[in-house]
Structure formats: structure tokens, C-alpha cells
Amino acid sequence: MAATTITPRNKIRKSFNERALSWLAIGMFVFLYLPIIILIVYSFNDNRFASVWTGFSTRWYTEVFNDESVRNAFRVSMWVAFWSTVISTILGTLTAIAMERFKFWGKVTYDAILYLPIIIPDIVMALSTLLFFVILGISLSRYTILIAHVAFNIAFVAIVVRARLADMDASLEEAAADLGANPWETFRRITIPLLLPGIIAGALLAFTLSLDDFVITFFMAGPGSTTLPVLIFSKIRFGASPEVNVISTLMFMGSTILVIISLMIQRRT
Amino acid sequence: MSSAVQITDVTKAFGDVVAVDNISIDIKDGEFFSLLGPSGCGKTTTLRLIAGFEQPTIGQISIMGQPVAGVPAYRRPVNTVFQSYALFPHMTVAKNVAFGLEMAKVPADEIKKRVDAALGLVEMDGYGERRTTQMSGGQKQRVALARAIVNWPKVLLLDEPLGALDLKLRKNMQLELKQIQQELGITFIYVTHDQEEAITMSDRIAVMSDGKVQQIGPAREIYEQPNNRFVADFIGETNFINGEVIDSDKSSATLESAGVKLSGAAKEKLPTGQSATVAIRPEKISLSLQTGLLNTDNRTVTLDGTISDIIYIGTDTRYQVVIPTGDKLFVRVQNLGRPEDVAFNKNDKVHVQWLIDNAQVLAE
Incomplete structure (x- = not known):
């Protein structure tokens, strides 16, 4: 007989295992997301003290939008995120192409070193970069933040683009050359369009990482070049306030949207 | 008859590995010529040397009488049908076929005419606006062929183009390829490991093994009068x-x-x-x-x-x-x-x- 009979005992055990697994999953989600939900809920709290709920209000949102220090930090954050994304996307893409398509002296070593920023602790990156700028006598500003962000973002962009490149059939580029396309035309009409989903995903990742970074930015931030995460940190030192909840909520929303877009682009292709 | 492709004393080495070992082949204009041999015999490398994807380590190649040493692939009067088809996945069928003509700066109205004609020749009329990603192997094969012949190349290089098709489709495509070749009168250089395919389609065959040419001649000569034990053993029983x-x-x-x-x-x-x-x-x-x-x-x-x-x-x-x-x-x-x-x-x-x-x- 082909069909297998499920004995009641089997059935019970299976459903018990399944139920245990789903409870574990629910527990994990609660653990991960409950704090964020609380944060979002309390950003609408009317009370000045962040931990006591008194009623629903959007007044802290209004306050945050009118706070000059927040607006300034937002501008710095966006400026750093934008330019570090642009620069690291270009450099990271070119790096990925070089690593995947060309042979050059010291390639293996370079390959290993390239991904170091992903592996080494942020604090080590931060300290070493700070030391580097101090030794060179460069004063800290938004430009030093930018340089530090580009440094770690290149690695992430290169990884994402390289994965895409590795999937790409190398004979496509040969086919273009065979049909009379010179190297520049091949790059423009074949390589770039086919890599585009990877490049966009890499850029969104870079943007998110830059926007979220605290440790490295904190060490690089000069006077007047505070980013949002650094601002939150300095505000929290005077006690948790609904204002901090609002900024954090907005940042969470922004990052989430970017990550979802990035995932959707990667999934679609 | 003049030569379409002349390979003279060509050797190609990749590091220590000699892929093509001192071969000389003279392919006549308008000929259906096959490079036949087991995998790793150097037949595909020979094709890539003609296409310009590889440069010979030693020796010289001429296409239509012109030496092509140092001439990059995109300036050679040859087109290739790839084993993997290598169709551009981000373009429609028509865009794929038009690519070579666009690169050659052919006027738009002429491109349209020639693309339609090429798709007609491979019996793919009406497929112009389709995406290549959702096509069957046989359809991709036809588009790849159209994309190559639309440029009116002097020499068409085919790298095991039927390798991925099932037996029946392969037999039909063999006949069609031969017909198209005779209709267009262009030189076909055909790489295959299938001796039956080479025998049925080719005017002449070069049997290769270990990077060397073992015998060049018409199918009948190679079958009836093999030069050596390898050829006798590889072709037929x-x-x-x-x-x-x-x-x-x-x-x-x-x-x-x-x-x-x-x-x-x-x-x-x-x-x-x-x-x-x-x-x-x-x-x-x-x-x-x-x-x-x-x-x-x-x-x-x-x-x-x-x-x-x-x-x-x-x-x-x-x-x-x-x-x-x-x-x-x-x-x-x-x-x-x-x-x-x-x-x-x-x-x-x-x-x-x-x-x-x-x-x-x-x-x-």
C-alpha cells in the first residue's frame, strides 16, 4: 500500500512539536519587537516623563520638528548619508568589477583586506580612524565623518555588487564584444544594466548603514557636525524624553522603509 | 576558392597548460567547417582564438586575408553563436537581434527591416517584443542565431549550439542550420563533440585531440580513410x-x-x-x-x-x-x-x- 497511516501518537507528537516551534517564534518576535513597539507608542505620550503614560498626543512630534538642534542633526545625517552612498557606491561597484573580472598583483591580499571593515569591531575602526586624523592634523568635521563612512560602506557595496556579478554569465559581455560593442559600450549597455539591481541594493544598504551609525560617527563628529544618532545619545544623558522617542521612531521608520525597498529590489530579480 | 580563415602554426597556452598545440587549418570561403573532438581537445579554444576572445601565444590567424593579430573581438568580421546562447536578459528579442546593427550605426529603419528578415529566417516572426528569459531552449537557439546572422558576418562561429537541445529538436536544427548556411552562403565554423552531427552537416571536418589536429578532410575521407587510431576510434565504430x-x-x-x-x-x-x-x-x-x-x-x-x-x-x-x-x-x-x-x-x-x-x- 502506498499511503502511510498516521497513528494518533505520531499526530500528537507532530502537532506538539509544531506548536512548541510556533510559540518559540512568537516569543522571539516579542523579544525583538516589543521594545520598538513600546518606543513608538510612548513617542505619542503626552507626559514630559517618558516612562509614565498619561494620554495620546502628537505634541512631541511638533516640538521635534521645530527643534533647531534636531533639524541641524537631520541635515548633517542626510548630507553624510547621501554623499557617502554616492561615493561608496561608485568605488564599491568598481572594486567589485575589478575583483571579479581582472587579475592583478596582490589581488588575494586585497580581497581579504577589503572586507575587514565588516569584521573588525566598530570601536576599533573608530579609534584607529580618529588616531589617523589626529596624526595627520586634520580637524574633525562633517567631512571626517563622510570619509569614515565611505571607508566602511565600500566593503558592503562591494559584497552586494560582487554577488550579483558572480551570478552574471561572463559570456554576455563576450557576446556584446562579438557584436561590435567596444569595452565602454559593453560596460554601459550590458554590464551596468545587469548589475543595476545589485548596485541599487548596495546603495540603499550603504545609506541605511550611514544613517544608523553611531560609534564611528561619535568619534569623528566635530563641533556642529552632530548626526541624529549622536544627538539622541547626547539627549539621553539628560534622561529619557518623549523627544528622543520621537526621533528614534522616525529613524526606525526611515531605516525600515529603506531596507524593505532594498530587499524588494533584490528579490524581484 | 579563397580562404575565409587561415590558422597558421598557432599555439595557445594558459600558463603551463597547452590548449592548442601548433595547429594549421585553412578554411575556405563559404564552407561548412567543423571542429570535432572530445571535451578538452582545444576545439573551443580554437574558436575563441578566431573570435578574438583569446590571443594566440604563437602563430598567426587571418580572416578574409587580413591578419588579425591584436585586433579586438569587437572589430573582427565574425559573429558567434554561444553554447549558453548568451542572450541579453534585459532586452527583448528584437533588441537582442538589433544590438550588433546598433553598434555598427546602421540607420533605424534599415535595422528594423533586417531584424524582421533575420527573425523570419529562423522562423521566429512575431516574437520580437517577447522577453528572452521565458523562452524554450530551441527558441533561444533561434534568437541567438538571428542575432549573429543579422550582421551579415563573413564567418559565423558556432560553439556547440545544439548541445542543450533534445535529440529530435537537434536533428531538425541540424537540417535547418545547413539550409540557412547554404542560403546565406557564409562560412560556418562549427564546434561539436558529436561525430554524427559533424558528419551530416560539414563540408570538411578537422578532428582534434590533445590540442592537435589529427586529420582534416571531408566526412567521407575521415570515416573511410582515418589517419590514425584516434580518428578511426573517435569517428564511428x-x-x-x-x-x-x-x-x-x-x-x-x-x-x-x-x-x-x-x-x-x-x-x-x-x-x-x-x-x-x-x-x-x-x-x-x-x-x-x-x-x-x-x-x-x-x-x-x-x-x-x-x-x-x-x-x-x-x-x-x-x-x-x-x-x-x-x-x-x-x-x-x-x-x-x-x-x-x-x-x-x-x-x-x-x-x-x-x-x-x-x-x-x-x-x-
């Missing part, structure tokens, strides 16, 4: 009997094997005492119960044999016959008789005969 040369002139030779004298055609005079092989195709051997099915003049070899195995394969019957040298020969006999007829039974004593001209004596 062959019986080999090893022996020692006892007599030879410039067109024939006689071997002795375990006291038995065997004669066959030879391409040159072989020195006496050299070890050599007689190669004889299974369908060239005749069997009979009585003496002499063939004329028993001195142009035949006649041996005693015993049937040791019988395999019925529909069109023919394959007999395994043990001859006095101890070798087992395969013999194909066409099933001409009535359905119930059985020509020979196991352990029958038979006469084994072949024409001397049909056996080849090959030096080791």
Missing part, C-alpha cells in the same frame, strides 16, 4: 587488430598477427618490423558459411571465424566473431531477410572476408 609489418608499398601494407597475414590500405610505405594496427569498420566485413562470398582474388582478406555473440539491433544484427589471431571482431550484417530468417547461430564456423581497400593499416 572500428575493429583494431595489432600486428607487425612484414611487407609494404606506398599504398598498402601487410601485417602479421599471431601467424595470420592481414592486408590493408596504407597512406605511406611502412618500415618492415614496425608494429601497426589494421582498422576495419564492422559494416565492411562480410560473413558466410560457404567459402567466398566476395571474389577470392588477392584483393580480399579471408579468415576463418567462429560466431561468439549475436546482438539483434533492428536494422542490423551485430555479430561478435573470434578470428585465428584471437581478436574478437564486431561485424554488422543488414537484416535483409524475412522476419523469421536467422543468418547465423552462435558457434557457427564462418568465413570472414573484407576488401583490402576497406581496411586501413595505421602506424602506431
